[in-house]
Amino acid sequence: MAVMRIGHINIRVLDMGAARHHYENVLGLLPQAEDAAGNVYLKGWDEWDKYSVILSPSDHAGMNYVAYKVQHDADLDLIKGRIEALGREAEMVAAGALPFCGRALRFNMPSGHLMYLYAEKEFVGKSVGVTNPEPWPDGLKGAGAHWLDHCLLMCELDPEKGVNKVAENEAFFREVLEFRLTEQLMVGPGLVVQAAAFMTCTSTPHDIAFVGGPQMGFHHASFYLDEWSDVLKAADVMGKNKVKIDVTPQRHGITRGATIYFFDPSGNRNETFGGLGYLAHPDMPVITWTEEEIGSAIFYHTGELKESFTTVYTEGI
Ligand SMILES: [Fe+2]
Structure with a gap:
């Protein structure tokens, strides 16, 4: 299987304070990092990679892009070839272009939406760990979304x-x-x-x-x-x-x-x-x-x- 699962989504928000309250206290996502540009990275408690949502400050709402994770790094080359064989463009970007991720393949869907594929992202683990885990962690906020x-x-x-x-x-x-x-x-x-x-x-x-x-x-x-x-x-x-x-x-x-x-x-x-x-x-x-x-x-x-x-x-x- 070439693509394994959804990896993360980059959502533009108008007011970061209000957005953080929403995604952290209502949905229950856990903040993981914030960068110099003001982007905030969050994950669900049941997710193991560094983040699944990036909130980006902007003056207009919407989605910048969506990223899916492939199982093997070589899948990126395979898929790049398939996209180019259709006469469409696909660009391999270096590790770090997607924060905390390895190299990534960037392309537009036929609909115009921007999409990335990547194989590696920094691992942080689930909130309950992997050794004799509890079914859910204490201290979840709001809806306590899993992923x-x-x-x-x-x-x-x-x-x-x-x-x-x-x-x-x-x-x-x-x-x-x-x-x-x-x-x-x-x-x-x-x-x-x-x-x-x-x-x-x-x-x-x-x-x-x-x-x-x-x-x-x-x-x-x-x-x-x-x-x-x-x-x-x-x-x-x-x-x-x-x-x-x-x-x-x-x-x-x-x-x-x-x-x-x-x-x-x-x-x-x-x-x-x-x-x-x-x-x-x-x-x-x-x-x-x-x-x-x-x-x-x-x-x-x-x-x-x-x-x-x-x-x-x-x-x-
Ligand atoms: Fe849905």
């Missing part, structure tokens, strides 16, 4: 102009990065337009997702919780902290995840979700949702698609 789980990126979709960056990304991730399609949403006459694609490189229902919209953007970064009761508790934490909630606890039809969507103080959407949904083995058949069931696909209980869910999002690069 950064996935991201959802908005991709330009305009069938009338023949533009479908969802489908282009889906093909690129499948053919070049060896992700597998787990679920898709098909729309339009004859249901031939792929309007959403959920893809995995592990055995979870999605490690990245692409949804079509008027322009490319950053829809959300998602953080893992154990189960439904943790999702409810996370919503309580958000209520306590006056966090702007987008969607109260719900179940997705797609991926079966139990979810809450909310915004960080800069307007970047976050998700906490519980449960693994199902195991996406390599031979699992692709699940297809059709346009008339789009409401249930996204919000299974109400079956109604909240308009702001697909129209409100921050910049994707």
